[in-house]
């Protein structure tokens with residue numbers, strides 16, 4: 245084999261490997277999508293049928309039984325709302341820790357991360373009682389607060405590690421040019437971090453969108469986001485695979501489409517951020 | 521009149537004492553260069569003046585105002601960084617006008633200032649480019665332009681030319697000298713390149729381990745160093761140092777025994793009492809080769825030809841080598857035995873504490 249052939253073979257093999265991994269990862273989503281167009285009977289038939297007459301019945305029933313728009317709106321408000329609040333808190337926090345580190349900065353960062361090690365269920369009872377006492381059960385406010393606190397450590401970490409890599413001298417130059425700390429953040433740090441901030445925001449939105457534990461435990465109907473709606477299809481009356489799939493497809497569609505659109509922006513933002 | 525006054529300035533980094541009581545006064549319009557070995561605190565001193573590092577003692581006064589505790593942004597100083605530190609997300613024009621925009625200068629005035637600065641630094645054609653689309657020399661000019669467009673009280677430079685290649689460095693050095701002449705603004709410049717220090721400075725500040733070793737004009741430092749440290753630091757190749765243990769007073773002269781031969785040094789050029797032993801400092805350019813009757817003799821180890829001149833490394837004894845300057849087209853050969861005459865009026869004596877104990881002779 246010539247060197248050229250070897251190289252070609254290598255490309256083909258790595259390509260094959262990448263595709264198989266991608267397919268394995270994608271398969272469950274694909275299957276969910278397919279199943280949502282089947283009847284309940286087709287959905288549980290063994291062997292599973294690949295060719296069938298697609299039906300939109302499941303989607304119609306889901307919309308009839310549970311108000312999709314209502315739940316989707318709740319998801320949008322809670323995930324975007326909490327992400328925005330978290331960014332407003334995290335950007336100054338990460339800025340000060342990255343550019344004015346103190347003796348305990350490393351410890352604080354580690355402590356923030358350590359809060360993620362505690363299983364959520366461990367604080368369920370106190371938080372549930374707090375929400376009940378403040379009349380926040382089944383309210384979007386409660387979810388926004390919880391989601392903000394839940395993602396804050398990750399957001400601060402991501403921004404901190406990005407800010408830390410920004411050349412310090414650029415900020416010092418701005419300071420010498422007469423920039424106040426506010427100017428420094430708004431006119432230098434933020435424009436240089438568009439990519440990092442948008443990818444962090446996207447991650448946070450996705451994490452909130454798919455959050456189920458708190459959504460299920462703290463909401464009933466008024467504030468229930470899409471994850472809670474899906475869960476209502478695996479009820480004591482039995483599992484309805486096709487309807488469950490339709491609900492899930494509907495639930496993840498907006499975020500998948502949103503992510504797809506952001507992709508371009510993200511890539512642009514990340515390369516634009518290239519300093520030096 | 522003093523423009524910038526630094527009084528007993530201290531800087532501690534945790535346990536490390538980086539600036540140990542700096543006292544310095546600079547007059548308006550002066551070009552002052554800080555030099556010293558790596559890690560001596562040049563950048564720290566400059567950054568403390570800039571306010572980018574806080575001092576832990578002492579005071580800094582600029583134009584009659586105490587700025588020790590004033591924020592960098594309010595000190596009215598401009599700084600050029602070694603890494604240029606241009607704003608990567610802004611065009612050259614925006615980089616140049618950033619400070620003016622922060623200061624809320626009118627658009628028309630900004631436009632005019634950016635135009636005149638970019639013209640004087642040949643940046644006109646590059647105004648719409650981003651920093652990453654510029655060469656090193658162009659970035660450097662933008663960094664300088666960003667500083668001068670503001671007309672600050674003092675310019676601070678931290679090794680601004682060290683990332684450029686040799687030819688460009690010489691060119692930029694000239695441009696900086698020209699710029700200083702044109703603007704007449706006070707400049708403080710950090711470098712470890714003594715050619716830059718000697719050619720640019722009105723006054724050179726030599727720093728050593730967080731302290732000022734000596735301040736003076738380039739020529740003063742070259743001819744009248746206070747200490748062995750300064751004598752060795754200034755001048756390339758380095759000053760030759762030869763220890764002498766036997767010194768006797770001989771009427772108006774001191775007879776100093778150098779490697780077995782005697783030289784006579786005028787006694788009136790000695791400061792203080794007669795020491796037991798001295799170190800004699802002789803610059804390579806202050807010795808000449810002679811046929812006979814020289815003060816020193818030795819064997820040539822190596823000749824370095826630089827084109828315009830040559831340097832010969834001479835072995836005087838088993839543990840003493842010196843460097844002498846020779847004419848460009850010298851016929852010296854490795855291994856040759858030669859004899860040297862020392863220009864006594866140019867030699868410098870150091871005591872055992874490395875302080876200078878001789879004075880230069882009055883010009884005849």
Ligand SMILES: Nc1ncnc2c1ncn2[C@@H]1O[C@H](COP(=O)(O)OP(=O)(O)OP(=O)(O)O)[C@@H](O)[C@H]1O
Nearest residue numbers: 533536538556557558559560561562563564565712
């Ligand atoms: N942030 C810091 N923390 C602790 N020590 C520091 C810090 N910055 C500088 N130092 C120490 O202070 C001393 C002076 O540093 P400085 O950067 O001023 O040296 P310099 O003279 O500019 O050297 P160079 O020619 O290498 O740039 C050094 O010994 C350095 O290790």
Ligand SMILES: [Mg+2]
Nearest residue numbers: 562563564678
């Ligand atoms: Mg330095």
